[in-house]
Amino acid sequence: MQSLAWNGQCLQLLDQTALPVKTEYFACHDYRRVAEAIRRLEVRGAPAIGAAAAFGIVLGARELAENHSDFWPGLLAVADELRQTRPTAVNLFWAIDRMMAVASRYSPLFSPEETLLALEAEAVAVAAEDEQSNRLMAGHGAKLFTEKTAVLTHCNAGALATVAFGTALGIIRQAWAEGKISRVFADETRPLLQGARLTAWELMQEGIPVTLITDNMAGWVMKRQMVQAVIVGADRITLNGDVANKIGTYSVAVLAKEHGIPFYVAAPLSTFDFSIKSGEDIPIEERGDQEVTCLGGVRIAPEGVDVFNPAFDVTPHALITAIVTEAGVLLPPFDEKIAKIRLEKGGK
Amino acid sequence: MQSLAWNGQCLQLLDQTALPVKTEYFACHDYRRVAEAIRRLEVRGAPAIGAAAAFGIVLGARELAENHSDFWPGLLAVADELRQTRPTAVNLFWAIDRMMAVASRYSPLFSPEETLLALEAEAVAVAAEDEQSNRLMAGHGAKLFTEKTAVLTHCNAGALATVAFGTALGIIRQAWAEGKISRVFADETRPLLQGARLTAWELMQEGIPVTLITDNMAGWVMKRQMVQAVIVGADRITLNGDVANKIGTYSVAVLAKEHGIPFYVAAPLSTFDFSIKSGEDIPIEERGDQEVTCLGGVRIAPEGVDVFNPAFDVTPHALITAIVTEAGVLLPPFDEKIAKIRLEKGGK
Numbered sequence: 001m002q003s004l005a006w007n008g009q010c011l012q013l014l015d016q017t018a019l020p021v022k023t024e025y026f027a028c029h030d031y032r033r034v035a036e037a038i039r040r041l042e043v044r045g046a047p048a049i050g051a052a053a054a055f056g057i058v059l060g061a062r063e064l065a066e067n068h069s070d071f072w073p074g075l076l077a078v079a080d081e082l083r084q085t086r087p088t089a090v091n092l093f094w095a096i097d098r099m100m101a102v103a104s105r106y107s108p109l110f111s112p113e114e115t116l117l118a119l120e121a122e123a124v125a126v127a128a129e130d131e132q133s134n135r136l137m138a139g140h141g142a143k144l145f146t147e148k149t150a151v152l153t154h155c156n157a158g159a160l161a162t163v164a165f166g167t168a169l170g171i172i173r174q175a176w177a178e179g180k181i182s183r184v185f186a187d188e189t190r191p192l193l194q195g196a197r198l199t200a201w202e203l204m205q206e207g208i209p210v211t212l213i214t215d216n217m218a219g220w221v222m223k224r225q226m227v228q229a230v231i232v233g234a235d236r237i238t239l240n241g242d243v244a245n246k247i248g249t250y251s252v253a254v255l256a257k258e259h260g261i262p263f264y265v266a267a268p269l270s271t272f273d274f275s276i277k278s279g280e281d282i283p284i285e286e287r288g289d290q291e292v293t294c295l296g297g298v299r300i301a302p303e304g305v306d307v308f309n310p311a312f313d314v315t316p317h318a319l320i321t322a323i324v325t326e327a328g329v330l331l332p333p334f335d336e337k338i339a340k341i342r343l344e345k346g347g348k
Numbered sequence: 349m350q351s352l353a354w355n356g357q358c359l360q361l362l363d364q365t366a367l368p369v370k371t372e373y374f375a376c377h378d379y380r381r382v383a384e385a386i387r388r389l390e391v392r393g394a395p396a397i398g399a400a401a402a403f404g405i406v407l408g409a410r411e412l413a414e415n416h417s418d419f420w421p422g423l424l425a426v427a428d429e430l431r432q433t434r435p436t437a438v439n440l441f442w443a444i445d446r447m448m449a450v451a452s453r454y455s456p457l458f459s460p461e462e463t464l465l466a467l468e469a470e471a472v473a474v475a476a477e478d479e480q481s482n483r484l485m486a487g488h489g490a491k492l493f494t495e496k497t498a499v500l501t502h503c504n505a506g507a508l509a510t511v512a513f514g515t516a517l518g519i520i521r522q523a524w525a526e527g528k529i530s531r532v533f534a535d536e537t538r539p540l541l542q543g544a545r546l547t548a549w550e551l552m553q554e555g556i557p558v559t560l561i562t563d564n565m566a567g568w569v570m571k572r573q574m575v576q577a578v579i580v581g582a583d584r585i586t587l588n589g590d591v592a593n594k595i596g597t598y599s600v601a602v603l604a605k606e607h608g609i610p611f612y613v614a615a616p617l618s619t620f621d622f623s624i625k626s627g628e629d630i631p632i633e634e635r636g637d638q639e640v641t642c643l644g645g646v647r648i649a650p651e652g653v654d655v656f657n658p659a660f661d662v663t664p665h666a667l668i669t670a671i672v673t674e675a676g677v678l679l680p681p682f683d684e685k686i687a688k689i690r691l692e693k694g695g696k
Contacts, residue, residue: 020649020650021647154564185656187564188538188640188648188649189564190536190538190562190563190564191562193648193649196640196641196648196649196653197648197650200649200650200653201650204650204652204653209654210653210654211654211655211656212640212641212649212653212654212655212656213640213655213656213657214538214539214563214595215538215562215563215564215596216502216535216537216538216563216564216595216599216600217595217656217657217658217661218599219598219599219661220595220596220598220599220658220661221656223598223661226656247564247565247568248562248563248564248565248567248568250567250568250571251564251566251567251568251599251603252564254567254602254603254606255599255603257606258602258605258606292536292544292560292561292562293544293560295643295644295646295648296643296644296646297646298643298644298646300536300541300544300545300643300644301536301544301545301548301560302368302545302548302549302552304552305544305548305552305558305560306557306558306559306560307559307560307561308559308560308561308565308569308574309561309565310565313565313567313568313571
């Protein structure tokens with residue numbers, strides 16, 4: 001399953017707001033449409049929006065080249081528009097930075113057309129490396145499971161959240177293939193129900209046993225010893241190992257601690273923000289009231305009610321058992337391991 | 349606001365499944381319709397279903413008297429049908445037992461018509477005492493708040509869950525009147541959204557500031573120190589102080605403990621089950637999949653997905669700061685206080 005695909009002309013995106021009722025791809029020929037898709041969550045999941053933004057830069061560069069516009073200032077504006085789409089997932093900024101680094105190397109020396117080719121190659125590499133890092137992560141992560149385990153996951157950190165394989169669900173997929181997963185409990189993940197709509201659907205497609213629960217059942221499922229591990233994805237990880245992820249992740253982490261259940265986070269290194277010390281500095285996106293008060297056009301709360309709708313929360317590193325990356329499994333203390341990775345990546 | 353009213357001829361029930369879109373009462377002239385209303389959650393909330401069942405016994409007794417049916421065996425069958433409607437809230441069984449005790453005293457000595465009059469008086473007393481106990485509870489509970497407090501509540505323990513005033517929301521209402529409540533955070537309470545549909549609506553009707561959140565935001569709201577107390581209702585309280593309440597209550601209690609926030613339970617003595625030692629013996633109702641997979645007719649999960657849908661969970665007494673009853677505020681150790689109440693109530 002692919003959340004996105006580049007065909008040399010346009011970016012094909014799977015419309016995740018229509019799942020599981022419809023499985024429809026739509027074509028983005030314009031970077032503005034990519035920005036809109038990220039804002040509207042037609043494409044979502046930190047790694048997937050990073051890759052989508054990379055192709056957005058390509059589409060923007062092509063438009064500038066075709067129109068003989070002033071290339072570098074134009075591309076800065078494209079990058080800026082893409083950066084404004086969502087604030088929390090750092091993969092978005094990471095991918096845009098990576099694309100702009102290529103553009104800044106090529107554009108002073110080469111024509112816009114030649115720079116465009118280099119940008120296209122870089123975006124294709126971003127997408128290919130994401131899938132590759134997911135597969136490496138799956139190999140490392142599956143080793144965490146030594147016996148048949150029922151796992152709980154929150155939101156969707158599957159193929160749909162990445163380019164093609166998945167972080168948390170990639171590990172579950174691999175562990176399932178190795179006979180180590182008995183069942184997955186999927187939190188439905190209000191308000192936008194990524195667990196019900198996407199995770200349950202992805203797992204059912206692969207024949208992995210999945211039980212859907214509402215978010216408020218997770219504690220009771222743990223209390224009744226129906227799960228033995230939790231694994232989730234991440235939208236941003238700071239130098240000390242704090243993790244921003246979909247709202248509700250923090251509650252699940254506290255509940256896992258209370259029940260002595262390991263709490264694993266799976267994320268590629270592109271999710272690490274080496275510029276931020278702790279989770280307190282992560283900007284948390286707040287989204288519109290109607291995500292909470294309406295569902296599929298049906299009003300489920302009184303008109304005019306006040307709503308608090310943060311899209312993410314931060315799980316402090318102390319609640320995390322291990323962070324699985326393509327470079328291996330990080331165990332606490334995370335700050336030392338993350339500092340080492342930062343150094344290896346050139347101090348950036 | 350009244351969840352139910354008896355007019356001498358029939359029981360008027362507010363259809364809580366239609367709230368907040370419509371405020372409609374419907375008439376039950378038949379005990380079978382009362383049973384159906386309890387099963388369908390048209391009337392819900394432990395004290396409210398207890399009172400509704402009491403009037404159901406009256407309606408059943410009237411039918412038997414009018415038809416000159418064999419009164420006592422007929423009434424046993426009526427009681428049995430009402431008992432089968434829902435398994436967890438003990439107020440249902442408490443109210444039916446209380447009604448049947450009256451019937452068993454009167455029916456051997458008096459005519460069915462005379463017994464019917466005694467039953468009607470008893471049901472009216474059940475309802476009146478419920479409202480009275482709520483008001484006493486509100487007075488005791490409001491004393492728990494010494495300064496301006498933002499409180500979080502789960503599900504609906506308001507006027508709609510009782511006959512007319514509310515347990516947890518009754519206390520909030522009283523504390524608000526005393527200037528001690530700054531805001532209420534209402535968990536939406538999936539799957540049936542009693543928090544969004546009923547609690548938010550009730551509080552808005554009274555002008556008490558309320559913020560609606562999804563259930564998975566409760567932990568983050570606590571972490572961000574946006575609330576200083578939690579107060580919920582109960583469906584059954586055992587001898588050791590364990591509390592069955594709406595699914596998700598247990599998670600909120602664990603989160604409150606993690607954040608050092610007091611966790612209060614409000615319930616009349618009719619919610620205490622003096623026959624059960626601990627929460628492990630409370631039967632937990634599991635309801636249909638479609639409550640989780642559909643919302644207002646809109647499908648929100650893949651066809652055929654497996655679902656776990658317990659309607660309640662059990663919060664162990666160790667997580668509870670205080671239990672507020674009409675007899676006063678109980679502090680730990682609860683088992684001693686509850687044993688004393690049981691003795692005062694004649695050892696039943």
